[in-house]
Every structure is written in C-alpha cells, then in structure tokens.
Amino acid sequence: MNSGKLQTPIDYLKGVGPNRATLLRSELGIHTYQDFLNLFPNRYIDKTQYYKIAQLQPTSADVQIIGKITHIKTVGEGRAKRLVATFIDQTGSMDLVWFRGLKWIRESLKINIPYVVFGKVQRFGSAYSIAHPDLELLEEHEKSLRIAMQPVYPSTEKLSNRGITNRVVNVLMQTLFQEVHNAIDESLSNSILDTLKLIPKKEAYLNIHFPQSQESLAKAQFRLKFEELFYIQLQLLVKNKLHKQKIKGYPFEQIGNYFTKFYNEHLPFELTEAQKRVVKEIRNDLGKPAQMNRLLQGDVGSGKTIVALLTMLIAIDNDFQACLMAPTEILAIQHYQGLSELCKDLDINIALLTGSSRTKARRIIHENLENGSLNILIGTHALLEDKVKFKNLGLAIIDEQHRFGVAQRSKLWHKNSLPPHILIMTATPIPRTLAMSVYGDLDVSVIDELPPGRKAIKTVHRYDNNRLKVFGFIRDEIKKGRQIYVVYPLIQESEALDYKDLMDGYESISREFPMPEYQISIVHGQMKPADKDYEMNRFVNGETQIMVATTVIEVGVNVPNASVMIIESAERFGLSQLHQLRGRVGRGADQSFCILMTGHKLSEDSKTRLQTMTNTNDGFEIAEVDLKLRGPGDIMGTQQSGVLNLKIADIIKDNEIMKISRNYASALLNEDPQLLKEENLPIRQMYAQLMKYKNIWNYIS
Numbered sequence: 001m002n003s004g005k006l007q008t009p010i011d012y013l014k015g016v017g018p019n020r021a022t023l024l025r026s027e028l029g030i031h032t033y034q035d036f037l038n039l040f041p042n043r044y045i046d047k048t049q050y051y052k053i054a055q056l057q058p059t060s061a062d063v064q065i066i067g068k069i070t071h072i073k074t075v076g077e078g079r080a081k082r083l084v085a086t087f088i089d090q091t092g093s094m095d096l097v098w099f100r101g102l103k104w105i106r107e108s109l110k111i112n113i114p115y116v117v118f119g120k121v122q123r124f125g126s127a128y129s130i131a132h133p134d135l136e137l138l139e140e141h142e143k144s145l146r147i148a149m150q151p152v153y154p155s156t157e158k159l160s161n162r163g164i165t166n167r168v169v170n171v172l173m174q175t176l177f178q179e180v181h182n183a184i185d186e187s188l189s190n191s192i193l194d195t196l197k198l199i200p201k202k203e204a205y206l207n208i209h210f211p212q213s214q215e216s217l218a219k220a221q222f223r224l225k226f227e228e229l230f231y232i233q234l235q236l237l238v239k240n241k242l243h244k245q246k247i248k249g250y251p252f253e254q255i256g257n258y259f260t261k262f263y264n265e266h267l268p269f270e271l272t273e274a275q276k277r278v279v280k281e282i283r284n285d286l287g288k289p290a291q292m293n294r295l296l297q298g299d300v301g302s303g304k305t306i307v308a309l310l311t312m313l314i315a316i317d318n319d320f321q322a323c324l325m326a327p328t329e330i331l332a333i334q335h336y337q338g339l340s341e342l343c344k345d346l347d348i349n350i351a352l353l354t355g356s357s358r359t360k361a362r363r364i365i366h367e368n369l370e371n372g373s374l375n376i377l378i379g380t381h382a383l384l385e386d387k388v389k390f391k392n393l394g395l396a397i398i399d400e401q402h403r404f405g406v407a408q409r410s411k412l413w414h415k416n417s418l419p420p421h422i423l424i425m426t427a428t429p430i431p432r433t434l435a436m437s438v439y440g441d442l443d444v445s446v447i448d449e450l451p452p453g454r455k456a457i458k459t460v461h462r463y464d465n466n467r468l469k470v471f472g473f474i475r476d477e478i479k480k481g482r483q484i485y486v487v488y489p490l491i492q493e494s495e496a497l498d499y500k501d502l503m504d505g506y507e508s509i510s511r512e513f514p515m516p517e518y519q520i521s522i523v524h525g526q527m528k529p530a531d532k533d534y535e536m537n538r539f540v541n542g543e544t545q546i547m548v549a550t551t552v553i554e555v556g557v558n559v560p561n562a563s564v565m566i567i568e569s570a571e572r573f574g575l576s577q578l579h580q581l582r583g584r585v586g587r588g589a590d591q592s593f594c595i596l597m598t599g600h601k602l603s604e605d606s607k608t609r610l611q612t613m614t615n616t617n618d619g620f621e622i623a624e625v626d627l628k629l630r631g632p633g634d635i636m637g638t639q640q641s642g643v644l645n646l647k648i649a650d651i652i653k654d655n656e657i658m659k660i661s662r663n664y665a666s667a668l669l670n671e672d673p674q675l676l677k678e679e680n681l682p683i684r685q686m687y688a689q690l691m692k693y694k695n696i697w698n699y700i701s
C-alpha cells in the first residue's frame with residue numbers, strides 16, 4: 001500500500017523540473033503524479049508499420065520511416081524562414097521541415113545517423129515532406145519500451161512550442177511508470193472484477209498508456225471507463241440514499257377507495273404498459289416514510305395527466321390534499337377541466353386558482369383548503385402565495401418543470417411539518433444517460449410508449465419558395481374542418497426583427513385567408529396576458545382556424561382538432577423546441593402534419609436537425625441527437641455538473657457502460673450499504689479518497 005506516492009507533486013518526476021511543472025499545471029491541470037497518470041490519450045497511432053519513402057502517397061496519413069539526415073539548410077527570410085533537412089532511405093529522399101525553434105533543432109540534429117521519423121506527410125510538387133516530425137534515434141527507438149500503438153496525448157499550442165511534445169510526454173510517462181507502477185492499488189472488488197472480467201487496475205493503466213495491441217487497449221479502456229462511471233454512480237446513489245434518510249415524508253400506506261374505484265370503474269381507457277409501470281413505481285415510493293422526489297418524463301401526448309391523477313387519488317385515499325401546478329393559466333384551466341371531467345363520478349372536491357381568480361372565489365378556496373374539504377387544488381404559481389394554506393398537503397405535482405425555479409418549488413414544502421411528496425412532470429426528454437448521471441439523485445420514471453392508435457405526425461421540410469403550395473395545403477385542411485398553427489421564432493437578441501417577421505407573416509396569411517371566411521388568432525409575447533388568453537381561447541374553442549404565434553404556445557396546450565403545425569424559419573429552432581412545437585398537433589384522431597419552412601442556406605447542424613425531425617417522432621431519439629449536436633453542457637442547466645468533467649468515459653458514447661456501472665453500484669449498496677465487507681475494502685478506500693479530493697455534494701441540488 002503506497003498510494004501516497006501518487007500524490008507526489010509533478011515537479012519531482014525525473015525530466016520535469018520547475019519550468020515544465022509550471023507548464024503542466026497551467027496548461028493541463030496536472031499537479032501530481034496521479035494527475036499525470038490520469039492524462040489519458042485522445043487517440044492512438046498504429047506504429048507497428050514502417051514505410052519506405054518510395055511507398056508514400058499523397059493520401060498517406062501519419063507514417064513512420066527509418067532513414068538518415070544527409071543535409072540541413074535554412075531557407076527563406078523573416079516569417080517564411082524555415083529549416084529544411086534532407087532525409088533519405090534506400091528508396092528515395094524527402095524533406096523534414098521546421099518553422100519554429102530553428103536554432104535549437106539545428107543544433108540537436110545528427111547527420112548520417114539512423115533516425116525514425118514520424119509525422120504527417122504532405123506533398124509539394126513532386127516532393128514529400130513532413131513538418132515538425134517526431135524524431136527519435138533508431139538506437140533509442142529500439143531500446144525504448146516497445147509501443148505498438150502510439151498514444152497521442154491532449155496538448156496545447158503553448159506546450160508544444162515550449163518543447164513538451166507528444167514524444168516528451170511519452171518519455172515522461174515511461175519514467176513515471178517505472179517509479180509508480182507498484183503504487184497503483186486496485187480499487188474495485190474481486191467480485192466485480194471477476195463477473196465483468198475486468199483487468200486489474202495496474203494493468204489497465206499500463207495498457208492505456210503503452211498498449212501492445214488493439215485488444216489490450218480495448219480492455220484497458222473498458223476497465224477505466226467502467227471505474228470512472230461506477231464511482232460517479234456510487235456517489236450519486238449514496239447521496240440519493242442520504243436524502244431519503246434525512247428527509248422524512250408521510251407514508252401513504254393505503255391504496256383505498258378513490259384509487260381503486262377510479263381505476264376499476266372510471267378509467268376512460270386502458271393504461272399503456274409504460275403508464276402502469278410508472279404508477280407502480282410511484283405507488284411504491286409513496287408507501288415509504290421518505291419524501292418522494294420523482295421526475296416523470298414522457299413525450300408530449302404520452303399520457304402523463306392520468307398518472308398525475310392516479311397519484312393524487314392515492315394522496316386523497318390517505319387523507320391528504322394534493323395540488324397540481326402548471327406554468328400558464330391556459331394549461332391550468334385545461335388541467336382543471338380535464339381532471340374535473342375525469343372525477344365527475346367520484347366524491348372529490350377540485351378547485352382552480354390562478355392570478356385571475358376573483359376575490360370571492362379565492363376566499364372560498366382558502367377556506368376549503370384550510371378546513372380540508374378541498375381535495376385537489378389546480379393552478380398556476382398563484383398556488384405559491386403565502387395566503388394559500390393547505391390543511392395537509394401530501395403531494396405536489398409540477399407540470400413542465402423547467403418553468404419553475406427550485407426556490408419557488410421549495411416554497412410548497414414549508415406549508416407542512418413534513419414536506420409533501422413531489423412529482424415533477426416534463427415532456428422535455430432528457431436523454432437517459434444524462435438523466436442517470438445528472439439527476440442521479442432524483443428518481444426518474446419514464447413513459448416511453450404512446451397510447452395505442454396514435455397516427456405518427458407526418459413531418460416534411462419545405463423551402464420558402466414553395467409557400468404557395470403550403471398555403472394550398474392549409475386551405476384543404478381547413479376545408480376538412482381542421483385548425484392550423486403557424487409559429488415564428490422569437491429570440492431575445494433579435495426581438496424587433498422577429499416581431500417584424502411575425503407581423504409580416506400575419507399580414508400575408510390574412511391576405512391569403514381573408515375574413516369573414518377565415519378567422520385568425522395571433523399571440524405573441526408583447527401582448528397583455530388577458531389579450532393572449534382571449535386569442536388563445538378563441539382558437540381552443542374553434543372560433544378561429546389559424547393561430548399565428550411565437551413560441552408562447554410551446555408548452556402544453558391541447559387542441560385535438562389542430563392538425564397542422566407550420567414552423568417558420570425552422571432552422572433557427574433547437575431540436576427539442578421543434579419537437580415540443582410539433583407535439584401540439586397529432587392529438588386527435590386525424591392524420592397530422594408538421595411543415596418545417598426554411599430558406600435555402602442551411603448550416604450542417606441545421607440540416608441534421610431538420611433531417612432528424614423528418615425521420616423520427618421519438619422524443620428520446622431526438623434528445624440524443626440534440627445532445628450530440630449541442631454537447632451536454634447546454635442541456636437543462638447541466639453546466640455546473642461536475643459529472644461532465646469525465647476523464648476517459650464519454651457520457652454519450654459510453655451510455656451502455658454507464659448503465660452497467662449504475663447496476664453494479666446499486667447492487668453493491670444493497671448488499672453492503674456501508675461498504676464494510678472485507679472484500680469491498682478497495683472500494684471503500686477509493687470512495688473515501690474521492691470524497692476527500694472533490695466535493696461531489698456541491699454540484700447537485
């Protein structure tokens with residue numbers, strides 16, 4: 001046991017010294033031996049092959065050649081000044097070229113001594129050359145640790161300009177290994193190593209830095225990625241458990257009359273398997289004396305509302321009240337109407353509270369809330385006002401979570417001695433991998449199945465010059481009695497321009513679809529809320545056929561009769577937004593359409609987004625593409641998450657390993673919650689070390 005050695009400052013490594021140590025610290029964040037050991041190669045170059053100069057092709061990539069330098073000269077003036085060495089083997093001659101460090105390099109080059117050069121070949125006229133090649137004397141090359149796959153390490157311009165080339169890093173890594181190889185302790189248990197057939201840690205480090213073959217490299221990568229993800233999952237799971245121990249909640253022990261009666265007699269349809277599974281997960285959680293903190297993800301239209309209702313019925317069965325908070329008044333009203341209809345045969349008292357509730361209605365609501373006769377309160381953030389006091393709030397459901405801040409949410413908690421259970425519903429799919437790593441401390445339920453009989457929305461991409469045809473299509477759909485959305489982008493930076501686009505669009509649509517035959521609603525951010533609601537309601541009630549709007553309609557409205565979504569300047573929307581918008585249609589029995597309008601000039605990313613939209617309706621698939629395009633940093637406030645500073649694993653590409661690691665971490669904690677078993681000692685030690693060096697508690701919640 002000698003892991004203290006790995007904490008040695010990097011300055012002490014032979015060949016480093018104070019100058020290089022300073023550079024390694026500032027450029028790569030390497031402070032200790034251990035940091036250096038964890039500098040994993042970005043890629044590898046196959047160095048099992050040697051080329052002859054006569055074999056070179058203009059397309060040859062990185063090549064390795066044995067030969068001699070016969071001649072060195074400096075050519076050019078000023079900035080074009082460069083050092084050119086003539087390099088030959090038995091088959092021909094080529095140039096090696098340097099643009100920087102001329103003096104130092106010229107002095108160090110040896111004439112007529114065999115070298116191995118390595119680098120990217122270029123061809124100028126008929127001559128081949130390599131700029132800034134890696135050079136090694138053949139004699140040393142043969143002596144050095146034989147490396148079949150040459151690692152290429154992360155670097156910076158400053159490092160290579162100051163002579164810390166990839167070769168230098170390689171040599172330093174060899175030195176390091178000779179010194180610390182024995183100090184690399186195993187950090188997984190034998191049982192995990194055995195079941196997953198993982199190679200020992202020591203061997204993994206050796207093979208990641210000095211792989212002898214593709215196969216040994218693959219094993220090393222798997223082992224190290226697994227370990228990295230395993231410890232992240234372990235930390236998150238422990239945190240999740242601590243949370244459960246600390247925060248008590250009301251156990252909903254019984255499933256009573258309301259739930260059972262509704263389930264058996266009033267369900268308007270058979271639940272999908274996914275809905276059943278999710279209800280079971282929630283029931284299970286609610287039965288425990290810990291506060292539920294669950295994220296319910298389900299694509300638009302996947303049927304989250306009925307799950308919310310069933311959950312609320314469980315609360316009522318246990319003599320608690322429930323509330324449902326929606327981000328907009330329209331949504332709250334829709335929920336109120338929908339849920340009242342569903343519950344009409346149950347003896348349940350439901351009320352709606354929004355900013356526009358009248359004083360008298362409000363007073364009655366307050367009263368009934370406090371005396372307990374009101375079972376379910378539905379509303380907007382008006383629910384959070386101090387005057388709103390529940391007798392015994394047992395469950396708070398939040399729809400479309402991203403519109404509420406954490407601070408707002410926690411206001412609900414302070415109305416009771418114990419916090420209510422929380423269910424957050426969102427239609428913005430978070431890729432499973434990301435959910436697992438970033439929200440590992442929340443429990444996540446997923447409805448990954450749409451109710452049967454839904455017709456997939458047909459999505460097409462049309463260029464602006466086809467607008468007349470699109471208008472024709474709209475006319476036909478309206479003739480069939482359908483309603484149409486036309487949506488314009490609204491982006492803060494160009495608000496004025498966007499507003500003009502919207503108004504121009506509205507005018508041209510009004511010309512094309514004149515009154516009184518056609519009625520058009522318009523909704524945008526500069527309108528007063530009351531006017532917005534008025535226009536929105538006209539559309540909801542079918543008084544208008546066309547809704548021209550900015551993205552304010554993004555969230556939740558349900559107009560089953562609307563079957564066409566036209567998105568203008570679609571290239572300017574992000575994927576998840578496009579998907580959300582499309583989700584406004586396809587809610588009725590009729591075939592629905594989504595038309596993405598763009599100009600001809602499209603970036604590669606825009607093309608990918610449009611193609612993804614026309615190819616699939618699956619929100620999770622779309623979220624995965626989105627994640628790849630934007631990187632995880634942009635998605636849902638994950639920037640602060642330390643989870644994403646992965647050293648070797650890739651949160652997107654390695655999601656299979658992530659799942660495996662989560663299962664193993666979870667099994668381990670079930671079996672040995674305190675990590676007290678002898679055989680888990682290596683894990684306990686590693687865990688303690690991680691806790692010491694990085695404070696994982698900081699970045700979540």
Ligand code: ADP
Nearest residue numbers: 269270271272298300301302303304305306451
């Ligand atoms: P969202 O998840 O977007 O909130 P909703 O709960 O509004 O979806 O459900 C969308 C529509 O699907 C509603 O009209 C609802 O009645 C219907 N629905 C939900 N679950 C089912 C099901 N299992 N079978 C048939 N229709 C369903």
Ligand code: MG
Nearest residue numbers: 304305399556
């Ligand atoms: Mg909904």
